[in-house]
Amino acid sequence: MLQLKAVVAGYGGGSVLQGVDLECAERTITCVVGPNGAGKSTVLRVISGLLAPTQGEIRLDGEPIGGRAPDEILRRGIAQVPQSHALFPAMSVQENVLMGGYLIRKDRRLLRERLDQVEQRLPIVADRARDHAGNLSGGQRRMVEIARCLMLDPRLILLDEPSLGLDPRGLAGVAEVIHELNQAGTTVLLVEQNVRLGLGIATHGVVMEGGRVRLTGTAAAVRDNPEIASLYLGGSPTKAGDSPWTNASRPPSHTGGPGSPPTA
């Protein structure tokens, strides 16, 4: 579905990405891990159009999309939840979520329909509708950010460090949403510092270092790679079941459950 080939990009002072190759297949969850400053967020930014690549190719279903404006990328079904500061702090939660539907603003019925769906999937959108987004806790903010990006019913979601600043309950909630979205057919490209968590929920893993991809494979293979294990997981390889992410997504709970409809 998504393909990056030898992508080079930077912020004006030298290249941060030095030839990145990456692929996401339909309906997979790919998790990018790597040390701080490896360029993980930058990869998501070149895909979503916030940053133009200077070299290389980005293709969606074979069609080149590198260097297009963010609204064009959105229209093609790719939505990004950035690492931090994604919301409009002085707008209400509902207004923030509605802004996610900016591109479908002319179609009021569709907008209303999507809002209803998003409210069902993420109850916080209705519960805190009138509150300013700036007054929410970190975990609540994450949920609203995800809700906002669902308004366009994206095919591919780019999530930048969704675990950042979340308590265990917040973590479980986010993990469950990711799992559900994926079950409903959405492809997910995820960046995580928390390697154990990230690779726990993912189907595929990508290890980045110094602006390059060091290793790719199934999540299990990356997790069990002895070098990765010693570098990031602090010792012996872990079993899939150890991760709170995979556990969290199993029992049906307050955030929806088996009966809740997909956003599609």
Added chain:
Amino acid sequence: MAHLVQAIALGLLIGGVYALMASGLTLIFGVMQIINVAQGAFLVLVAMVTWWLWNRTGIDPIVASLVTTPMMFGLGWLTFRLLISRIRGSSPSMSVLLTFGLALVIEGVLNLTAGNKFKSATPAYFEESFRVASISFPKAQVFGFVAAVGVLGVLYYVLNRTWTGRAIRAATQNPAGAALVGVSAAGTAALAFAIGSATAGVGGSILSVLYPFFPASHYEWISRLLGIVVLGGLGSLPGAVAGAVILGLAETLTATYGSLGWSTLVFYLVIMAVLLVRPQGLFGARLREDAA
């Protein structure tokens, strides 16, 4: 006591007009972190056009804003497309230089075409007043106030109840976040600049009745407007309204109890006092650079 009430009434009327004039400046700053130093020249340009229309056709100066507002919307849009868009992304001082240059060009053109003389539109009601008890409300001030508050109301509606306004507010609060939901930065900036300039359409037409003006008056106006928006907090519309009302009251109260000559000084003393306590202004948000 009657003096006090009279001064407060006048101060509020003037404050409403100042609020409209400052709203454009703060709106533009909020969206693109550009201080449009030419906003004062826009006001004087419109005052001149209004005076000319009134002089030629007898049209009421405040009603003439129905002509000058679309004119300024267009001029603002062109200014953005032809000038401002070329310096997007460079340092803020570039935009100050550029818009200051624009102000000088407007001043020069006005000097050549209209001459370097004080003008003032004086419609029939110019020296008349409404009287309530012992308080008098000069008609020109009242009409100006009503027009200004009306336009501010429309601006408030557009910003809060339309998608155009939501896009502008989104881009003000979080430019990267706005881009991620598909709001085009350049398109929003052009609109905000055009709307901000259009407020000078109504503001300048009102100015032509309330204050005598000549081409170089724009220096005085831009310093007033800057004082207002800095006091209120750059980028904040409620802040601009608060700053404007404080300036209006400072002027009339000082003129009543001291002398007119002191009124500007008093206003700047108020600004300094406020900024000592709240460097970001009354309603201003701290920039991220400040917090870091």
